[in-house]
Each structure stands twice: as C-alpha cells, then as structure tokens.
Amino acid sequence: MSASALPVISEQSPGLAVSRGSPLALLGAVVRNPLEALPPEVFHEPLVYSRIAGRRRVLISDPTLIHEALVRNADALVKGEDVRRALGPALGEGLLTADGAHWRWQRQSVAPAFRHEKLTSLLPAMIAAAEGTRDRWLASGAKADLSIGHEMMRTTFDIIVETMMLGPGGIDVARVERGITDYLEPTGWVLALSILKAPDWIPYPGRRRAAAAASYLRSAITAMIAERRHSGESREDLVALLLGAIDPESGRTMTDGEIADNLLTFVTAGHETTALGLAWTFHLLAKHPSTEAKVLAEIDEVTKGEPLRPEQVGQLTYTRQVFSEAMRLYPPAPIITRTAIQDFQLGGYTIPAGTVLVVPIYAVHRHEKIWDVPERFDPERFAPEQAKTRHRYAYMPFGAGPRICIGSAFATMEAVAIMGVLLQGVQLRNISEETPAASMKVTLRPMRDLRMRVERRARAEAQ
Secondary structure (H helix, E strand, O other): OOHHHOOEOOOOOOOOEEOOOOHHHHHHHHHHOHHHHOOHHHHOOOEEEEEEOOEEEEEEOOHHHHHHHHHHOHHHEEOOHHHHHHHHHHHOOOOOOOOHHHHHHHHHHHHHHHOHHHHHHOHHHHHHHHHHHHHHHHHOOOOEEEEHHHHHHHHHHHHHHHHHOOOOOOOOHHHHHHHHHHHHOOHHHHHHHHHOOOOOOOOOOOHHHHHHHHHHHHHHHHHHHHHHHHHOOOOOOHHHHHHOOEOOOOOOEOOHHHHHHHHHHHHHHHHHHHHHHHHHHHHHHHHOHHHHHHHHHHHHHHHOOOOOOHHHHHHOHHHHHHHHHHHHHOOOOOOEEEEEOOOEEEOOEEEOOOOEEEEOHHHHOOOOOOOOOOOOOOHHHHOHHHHHOOOHHHOOOOOOHHHOOOOHHHHHHHHHHHHHHHHHHEEEEEOOOOOOOEEEEOEEEEOOOOEEEEEEOHHHHHO
C-alpha cells in the first residue's frame, strides 16, 4: 500500500496515544527544560501525537519505528528549523546542522580522521591528558573538592584539540568552556520561539550573552585556520583534512567559514558530550561501590598494577559497559528532531510533509517495554550476550541512521581511557549522594553541579 493510501496521522487516529496538554504549559516547560515537555506516554507507548502552534509533532519511542523513520525514510527528513535556530548561530552549516549534498561531502571529507587505525594512534594522547588531570588533582592536596563536570570538560577539550588540531594554538580553554555554557543556557527560549514560528530577531533572556559567546568561539577558530593557511605547515590532523577537502561533484574546496563550522562542531559538541557522559559515570560509580569494585578489579587485571598502556584500553570491556549504561540513563543528546519534507509511511500512517518528528532518546532509554527496571543502574545490560538480543535502535547515545555521530568510536575510546587512568590513581566520592535532575540545554546537563571529593587511591599509593 502506498503512503498516500494510508490514513494521515492525526489526533483522531484509532489506537494512537495523543498528548493533550495545555500548549501554554508545554511552551513554559520547553523554556525551563525541554525534558519536562515530553508527554509521559513516550515512556510506555510506541508513537505519541501532539499538535502545537498548529503544527503536527510525532514522538517516536519504538526502536522498529525509529529505524523505519531515520534509516528507511532518511531522504524524506531534514534537520529542520529547531536545529537551525538552536545551533546555527554557533555551528553554521557544519556536519551537525547541514543537510543534503552539503552534509554528505563534508562527512566524506572528515571520515578519514575517524578510521579505526587513526583512532588507535590517538590513544597515547588520550592517556597523557588523563594522566595530566590525575596529577593535577593529586597535587592539589588531600580530599580536594572539585566539579567533575568542569574537570572532564577540561580533560576532553585538551584531548580534542591535541588529537584533531595538534595543539590549542591561541585558544583560551577556560573561555571556550564558559562560552559553550553561555551559548547553550538560553536554548529553551530559542526552541520555544521556533515552535511558535517567531522571527529570529525576537529578543529573549540570555540572547546577548549567547551571541557574544558564539562570536568568540568563531573568531578563535577562524584565527587558527588563517594562521594554518598562512604558515603552509604540513600536519596530519582534522584541520589539514578540511583544508584539503574537495567536493567530488563541484570540485570546490571549503572556505574558511565552512572549515570553522566543522571545527566548531567537533570542539564544542565533541568534547562537551563525552565530558558530560563521564561526569554522570563517575557520579553513578560513587553511588554503586560494588560496580566500582568490579571496574577496579578489571583495570588491575589488565594493567597488572602498571600504568595503562594504549593497547590495553580495548581490553577494558566491563569499564566500557559501565560508560554505556551511564549513557543510557543520561544520553548527552537526549532528543533529536527531524522535519518531513515529503509524505512518507510510518507504522501504518501517512506522515505528511511539514510534520516534526521527535525521537526522545532519553525516553527510549528509559522505556518500560524495552528495558527491565529502566531506572536501575545496571552495566550488565551491555554484556555481549545481552546486547546481542536488543534492537539496534533501543540504545542511541550517538543518534541513529545516516546522521549517527561520526565521532562515536572516538568518544567511547576516549572515555574508557580516561576512566582507566583516573580510577587507577584516585578515588572519587560524591559530596552529595542525591542525584540531581537532568536538564536539557541541547546536551544533557545536571541541574546542579556534580561536586566530588578526590583522594589518592590506596593501591596507587602502594605502587
């Protein structure tokens, strides 16, 4: 049956869950925290229909339907207005925000930087950055109190600029971190205004600070690109790949603005998401000492008590399971949206052009029909035999379909290396045992700082 012969999805569709909340209350929730705007049905139903500001929105929580939408009908979908308004001012038309042919040739251009053999060659730099963090913590004295989120941002930033750009050049690390926070803080307002189809020029709280942050981030990266063009220095890094990229269809190369778009995507989105995943992981490990003990036992068995070596990172399988489970509970990108540019079939309905599709990854990862006791922290879910029986699209910390994050393997390898180094040398304890609520500011951040106390681990002292 063709899509046109199927009933158009609507609030009258029989058997379809419909969100009927107040539009005003929903917009208020979007401004505060978009996670609060998710209808409760998405945690137990496959499809949920809603209509806001006269526009259809279909929320998909079923893995089979997610595959049908994002993979089989990928050509019928684009990123859409919400993404453009939220990220465009900072990231331009880079990999995260571009569509169509422009997206495809950019992805082809950066793909060589993320081949397996290239990634494994970056492990020494990842381990060195983690060792630098560990040594800095230990030098600060006994029982230092720190913000684990800030510390992981600093560590992952060091890694991404060292591995992808061969050094930070003139980039101010502290100012970059502050700039990313300033930019993301008011994105709830941006999303709400986008839903209302309000003009781009409408003012909102935090707009001026966000614009200043975007301006600094872009100027710092653009200056670095100009310096590389001027010097003509030959390096094997992401910058060199972008400088030498040629569109196979038109033969054109990237402008400095397009190179900046992609570097900003990797510098901001790349280090932010891994850092947040690690912050939540360390918090959860401190709450579950038996799980932490299993991680430590694995690190000891693999390293024999010696410093972690690059070739040993791949052997830390349980450590990787722990990170995967933390990313299930707290996926760094908790919601992805697409807009239909043509009619297509989904789950027995016609999805008309103009419909906004929402994949609430946060809800999929906590869906009661997919996961046993979804709220429980249980790394055994990612043991090989359990993972094999699960639908590919039941777990999507890096998105899904052709637009899946190109840096997913980089991020996982980086996280496991950092965990292996830090947990071997220090003990992290939560200052507050209460887990803060999660807040979506494009990425999933804790509503209050995750503060931890760091102490030298007794076994490291003995070594």
